[in-house]
Amino acid sequence: xxxxxxxxRHLVMGMTNKKSLKCExxxxxxxxYWYKQSAKKPLELMFVYNFKEQTENNSVPSRFSxxxxxxxxxxxxxxxxxxxxSALYLCASSQEPRAVDEQYFGPGTRLTVx
Amino acid sequence: GQQLNQSPQSMFIQEGEDVSMNxxxxxxxxxxxxxxxxxxxxxxxxxxxxxxxxxxxxxxxTAQFGITRKDSFLNIxxxxxxxxxxxxxALIQGAQKLVFGQGTRLTINP
Numbered sequence: 001x002x003x004x005x006x007x008x009r010h011l012v013m014g015m016t017n018k019k020s021l022k023c024e025x026x027x028x029x030x031x032x033y034w035y036k037q038s039a040k041k042p043l044e045l046m047f048v049y050n051f052k053e054q055t056e057n058n059s060v061p062s063r064f065s066x067x068x069x070x071x072x073x074x075x076x077x078x079x080x081x082x083x084x085x086s087a088l089y090l091c092a093s094s095q096e097p098r099a100v101d102e103q104y105f106g107p108g109t110r111l112t113v114x
Numbered sequence: 115g116q117q118l119n120q121s122p123q124s125m126f127i128q129e130g131e132d133v134s135m136n137x138x139x140x141x142x143x144x145x146x147x148x149x150x151x152x153x154x155x156x157x158x159x160x161x162x163x164x165x166x167x168x169x170x171x172x173x174x175x176t177a178q179f180g181i182t183r184k185d186s187f188l189n190i191x192x193x194x195x196x197x198x199x200x201x202x203x204a205l206i207q208g209a210q211k212l213v214f215g216q217g218t219r220l221t222i223n224p
Contacts, residue, residue, distance in 0.1 A: 002156065031210075042118070043157070043202070043214040056210060090156050097210035101147055105156025 003027040004106035006091050012112045013081065021076040021109045023091030029104075031097040032074040034066060037088040037108070049074060050097045081113045120203055120215030127193060128223050135218040136187040137203035146179050146186035147204040147212070157202055161188070190220075198222050 004025045013019050025032065034046040048056035049068040063085075065077040074091055088110050092103040120137045127133060137146070145164055149157035161172050163179035163186060170177055176189045190197055203215040 002158070004156070040216075042216050043212075045211055045213075048210055058211075092156070100206050100210055100212050101145060101159070101162050103159075103212070105158070107155050 002104040002106065004091060004093055004104050006089075006106040006109050008109060009107065010110045010112075012114060013078070014114055015081060015083070017081075018077070018079040020078065021089055021091075021111075023074040023076075023106055025072055025074075025091075025093040025104070025106075027093055027104060029093040029095050030071050031094045031099070032068060032071070033092040033094075033103065034074065034076055035090040035092065035105075037090055039087075043090065046076075048097055055097055078111075081111075083113050086111055086113045118203060118205060118213060118215040120218060122218055123216065124219040124221070126221045126223065129193060129195060131193055133190040133193055133197070133220060134187060135201060136185060137215045138185040139205060140184070142183040143205045143207075144183070145206045146177070147206075148175075148177050148186070148188045149202045149204060149214075151200045151202065151217075153199070160201075193220075193222055195222055195224060 067075040161177040
């Protein structure tokens with residue numbers, strides 16, 4: 001238990017579906033992150049939020065829409081995804097964005113797009 | 115963007131053997147991080163290195179920050195079954211971005 005939880009743990013969706021991934025951290029951190037982990041590729045940073053404000057978008061397609069209503073919760077809204085979007089989506093948090101070496105990761109959501 | 119070359123991609127060893135893996139970058143960086151990811155979990159930080167030449171241990175794990183600041187290695191001594199997983203090196207790029215290597219998948223035969 002790292003203090004970062006993600007739901008659901010597994011998700012199968014069609015290309016026309018709309019779904020959301022949820023992340024919650026119980027560490028009192030101010031920064032939250034979304035990463036994508038594809039098979040045979042390195043973890044890729046997608047988004048960074050600091051105090052609910054997005055501070056980094058790593059050229060992510062608009063079919064991925066993040067939302068950070070408060071510093072404890074982070075969502076990733078998904079719509080019209082492609083099969084190549086199938087991956088493990090990891091959430092992380094840290095005290096502040098500059099404390100990237102002190103990130104705590106959640107267990108991830110395994111997404112399969114059919 | 116910055117790329118890390120991590121090798122080997124996979125290792126199959128016998129329990130009790132020592133393990134060594136390394137990462138190289140094309141640019142100089144100030145921090146090297148090593149993570150482990152267990153099946154069904156997110157990465158967990160094992161060791162952080164902040165100074166060229168730094169050698170740091172965490173139990174049976176030892177990591178070093180290369181003198182050239184372009185490489186790092188991680189050694190695991192006397193491997194045990196719970197060492198199984200994927201090991202990642204990572205660098206800090208800019209102010210708030212982690213860049214990860216491709217990972218080394220460690221499998222241990224009892």
